[in-house]
Amino acid sequence: MQNLGRISKRILVGPLVNPEQMGAWLSQPDFRVLYDPKLLNRPAAWEGLIPELQLENYPWLAYRYGQCLSEILTQLEPWQPELILWWGFATSVLPQGLDAAPCPVVLIASDWQSAGALLWEWREHFDLILGDQALVNWLQSRGFTRCAWWPSYGFSPARFYPGAETKCWDLTYVGSLNPDSHPERLLYLKTLSVLSRQYRVCFRNQIVGEDYRRLLSQSRLVFNHALRGEMNLRAYEASACGAVVLQEAGNLEIRRFLTPGESCLLYEPSQLLAQVKGWLQQPELLDSISKRAAQAILNHTYEQQFERLLNLLPNYLKQHRRAPLRLASNLQGQLELLQAFQPAVVAQQPELIREKLKLQAQPLPPILACLGLSLGTDRDAAYSALEMAALQNPQDLILQHNLAWAARFVQKPKASIFELIHHALQTKLQLPAADRLDEFVVLPCLGSHRFQLVWEQAHQAEDRNRLEQLVYWNLLRLKAEVALENEDWVTSLQALEQAQERPQMPETLCFPMAMIYLRLQEHARALQAFARSVSLNPSSRIAWKYLIQLSLKLEPVNARREKLAELIDWAEAVAWRDGLPQWHALYEQLKIETVTEPGN
Structure with missing residues (x-):
């Protein structure tokens, strides 16, 4: 850790969900750190993403949702902050009275996409808002200038590193397969699943902890698609584990960390399949890129990111200071409720x-x-x-x-x-x-x-x-x-x-429409609706089931084979082992039928 330079040394930071967010800075004697109450009642979605912690082993304090800032500061006396660095907005709850803090308040607005309109209402109550490039672009386009780019993410070199594992997988993806939150990503994965006919392809959403690190280390290419064009966690972690990150070319941030063609690869969505095929045919290139990626990303650990933030803040705060402005009481109450709602659901409280x-x-x-x-x-x-x-x-x-x-x-x-x-x-x-x-x-x-x-x-x-x-x-x-x-x-x-x-x-109605067509015996329309449904959500086994049943009943042999091949491609990629033998046998039978069909 270097000297803090010109920035005030007494900083209140939090609430954190992971001590790795600050690294060794967590123990800085002039800092006081709060931890998020969700750590006391961990959401199931955190399994493997946030390490299990003995909270008492870390120099931080509990924060309670709805707590007043004055109450927090009283608990800290005689120590008092010269700067408040509030971490999180959409998935946390701001303390009452933060708008009247006795010192500058900087917000780190990570994962803001579900609460942008709410954040806009709060914007004038922060001296500075830090976030990803998409957030900065949006705020500045609306005339708000007290904002700056800072990466909310990083990685822990103790948990993510290249292992001695053999490269067992050519193309890997690990993450959400939820069609609601990541519709584009799922469409790209569906396109790439055809590669399972030639290559070792692995798409998973339930790999965590050491198994996750090992899988990344065993992979040549790791597909990635960021929700907001940000440098997301997967980009750090895959690079750190010695894989080559395959990122969308329109990403707003990755070039700040990795060099395209040297330490990462960028794809154009319209050329995705052809580009990935070409790269998989160059294993030596992928090996050299992976080595450079693992080296380059070592400069961007959580601890280093936080140190850069501390060095940047003095200049930022010289340029950006808010005028005192109190939040209207009715808006304060409404925003507190809306902010509390998501943590209440996520933490099951x-x-x-x-x-x-x-x-x-x-x-x-x-x-x-x-x-x-x-x-x-x-x-x-x-x-x-x-x-x-x-x-x-x-x-x-x-x-x-x-x-x-x-x-x-x-x-x-x-x-x-x-x-x-x-x-x-x-x-x-x-x-x-x-x-x-x-x-x-x-x-x-x-x-x-x-x-x-x-x-x-x-x-x-x-x-x-x-x-x-x-x-x-x-x-x-x-x-x-x-x-x-x-x-x-x-x-x-x-x-x-x-x-x-x-x-x-939202394209979320295809499946219920298909089920009703099926019940009304409108099989041709049901077939079309199920086909659209699996294109949007290939993870739906029941949609695949009915699609294949209707295809076998209504379509010529070639069309049946094509749909069955798509199902097998996806099933191989996501490891639906229980159905694969039957689907492969049926596919072989259809190949025979194709040969014996009149006209062939």
């Missing part, structure tokens, strides 16, 4: 919201009612509050939409829900004014991840037309779900088809 619900006077404000409905907290009272708000604001599109969804949560009869849906669809309603949109959440808050992400994208882009179309799309989806629950197949299908016709909407 709904009491984080429930306690706040109990403190509110009746009737509940609409935002509280929606959060209560989502978490199953006194749903009848929450519904009554939404119903009253909707009656008082009959032209408010979001309130009418939320009331229809709330009616389903409290199990109102089908006719009552349909009446609310039809009112919202057929009456000329309006979105709230732009400066009031952040006062709302849009139901359902849970179980509809893709819808929420698309909503956030449109909100960040201030695309009111798309937001309005999303509300109508979601109402049609609700109608389809309610009809389906009541076995009204025709009505459900009509609603799904109407929703599907709307442009720029």
Whole structure:
């Protein structure tokens, strides 16, 4: 560790989810560090990503969601910070009173994509916002200049390093296969799965810990596609383990760390398959790139990243100082609730919201009612509050939409829900004014991840037309779900088809449409819908099952072979071992049928 230079030495940092984020700087005597309360109730998604820790072995303090900054500072007396470095926004909760901190406050806004609009409301309450290049570009495009690029990620050389393992895999991917959060990535993986016919291909989403490091070390190429064009964790970790990172050419950050053609490879999405085939035919090139990558990434450990940040902050803070500005009390409460909601769900601690619900006077404000409905907290009272708000604001599109969804949560009869849906669809309603949109959440808050992400994208882009179309799309989806629950197949299908016709909407309806076509014996349309479904989500075994069954029934031999080959390619890549023998046998049988088919 080098000298801190000109920066104030007394720094409050946190809340951290991993001590590796600071490395040896965690023990700096003039620092005080907070840890995230989710470490006390670890989400299942953290398995293998965040190491198991004995919290008492580290020089840090517990932070409680909803804690006041003044309370934190009192606990630290007589030590007091000259700078607060707050780590995280979307998945953490800001302490009350942070906007009135007695010293500069710098926000590290990692993983911000699900809360960009919320971050915009808070922007003026930080002296400086640090984040990835996409965030900096977005903030600056809207006229906010107190922001700068800093990589929120890094790697631990103690956990990620080249091993002595043989290169068992030619092409590897390890990470989420969720079509809601990573639709583009899944499409690229589906394209690449054909390589399993010639090469050793490994796509996994449940490899963690030492098994994860070993797999990376055994791989020649590691496919990567970043959600925000950032230098993500996989890019650091794969390089550190001696693999060659295969990154999208449009990535905004990787060139700051690795040199294309020398220590990483960049692909064009339109040429992905051809490019990867070409690189896999050059093992010597891949070996030399992997060695240079492992060497280059050693300059970017977590500890080194944090040291660079400390050296940069004095100049940043000279240029960027906020004027004192207090957050409006009503906005403070709303933002605290919205911020607390995601940690409450992730950490499986709904009491984080429930306690706040109990403190509110009746009737509940609409935002509280929606959060209560989502978490199953006194749903009848929450519904009554939404119903009253909707009656008082009959032209408010979001309130009418939320009331229809709330009616389903409290199990109102089908006719009552349909009446609310039809009112919202057929009456000329309006979105709230732009400066009031952040006062709302849009139901359902849970179980509809893709819808929420698309909503956030449109909100960040201030695309009111798309937001309005999303509300109508979601109402049609609700109608389809309610009809389906009541076995009204025709009505459900009509609603799904109407929703599907709307442009720029989430492509999440193909599978339910396919299932209804199947039930209605419309096999040709079901075949098309299942084909589209597996192209968007090749991880759905049930969609593949019905697609192959319908193909065998309806299509000529060549088309059957083609679809079965696609399934085998994907199954080989993701290791669906239980079905592979039967699929291979069926494929061989179809080869014989192709030879004996008339005309061949």
